Amino acid sequence: MQGPTLKRFEEELAAYTDSKYAIGVANGTDALWLTFIALGLGPGDELITNANTFFATAEAMWIAGCTAVLVDCDPKTKCIDPEAIRKAITPRTKGIVPVHLYGQCAPMREIRKIADEHGLLVIEDNAQAIGAQGDDFKIGELSDAVCISFIVQKNLGTYGDGGAIWTNRKDINDRVRQLRNHGSIKRDVHSFGFNSRLDDLHAGVLSVKLKHIKEWSDRRIEIAGMYSEGLKDCEFIDLPYARPGYRHVFHLYVIETKNQADRSRMSDYLVQNGVDAKTHYSIPIHQQEGFPWGKEARLVGSLAHAEKNAGSCISLPMFPELEQAEIDYVIDVVRAWEDQ
C-alpha cells in the first residue's frame, strides 16, 4: 500500500542522498529492471557489469530483455575493472552497471569518463553501500540513477523486502512511478505497468532506521578496523582492501584464503566453532549451472579475478550490534586456523 508514510520516506531518502527524486519499490532487483525499462532499454541493448556481483544485477538485465555483458573485477577492491569495461564496449552497449560491492564504491570517476567518451548510461547498483562515498564523489553524483535494496540483511534493511531508486532525472522518476503502480499515477488511469510498491509499513521502518545509518556505518568501519588489526599477521588469508580516501561501509567483511583449496575447510571450521561464516559469492554468475538459460549474455576477456574471488572468499560476521567479546572471538578462531 502506497500511503503518506511512503511519501515521507521518499522525501527523506531524496534529502539524505542529495537527489531530486527517490522512488520506493518492492525490492532491489525491481529497482534495477524498472530503471532499465524506464530508460527504454530492452532486447538488443547491452549492459556491462562485473561477473562477481550478486546474481540479481544480471538477472535484472535479463528481466528487462537486455544482454548482460560480464567482465572482470579489480583484484584488490573486487569492484568492476574500468579497463575491462573499455574492452567490452560495442555499438550495442547502452550502459554500465557498476556495483558498490561489499560496501565500497566502484571507481565512478573512471566509469563516468568511459561513459562520456561512448555516450553510455550509468546505473549504480548500490544494494550494498548506502552511506559509502568515493574520494571525491558521492553516490548518485556521476550516474543517471542509483538502485538500492532494503532486504532485511542490508545496511539499511526493513523487516522484509524493499527497494528504491534515486535520481536527478525527472523522466526516470516519472516513468518508474508509473511503472511500479500498474502504469498509473492517477486513479483509474492506466498504461501497461507492474506491481512493485514499497509498502507504507516498510517505509515507516526505513524512515526510523535511516536516521541511524551514519552511526551504524561508523560502527561497521570500526569493527572492520578491529578485524583487520587482529588478523594482519595471518599469512594464510588476504584482508579486504579499502581504497585510500574512500568511505567503505563494510556491508560485508570478506577475507580470501591464499590457497583456494583451503576455503571450504576453513569456512566449515569457522561454522563448527560458532562463527557464522558465509560466502559472497562462491559461484560467479557465468559458472552457475545452465547459464545463461536462453537469455542473452556475453563474457568479455579473462574473468580470472572474479573466479579467484569466488573460489577463495569467506565473509566474517559483520553487523553494528556485534559485541567486543564476539569480535575478539572471531579473531581468535580465525587466527587459530593455522594450528589445525
Ligand SMILES: Cc1ncc(COP(=O)(O)O)c(C=O)c1O
Ligand atoms: C549487489 C546486489 N544487487 C541486487 C540485489 C537485489 O536486491 P533484492 O534482493 O532486494 O531484490 C542485491 C541483494 O539482494 C545485491 O546485493
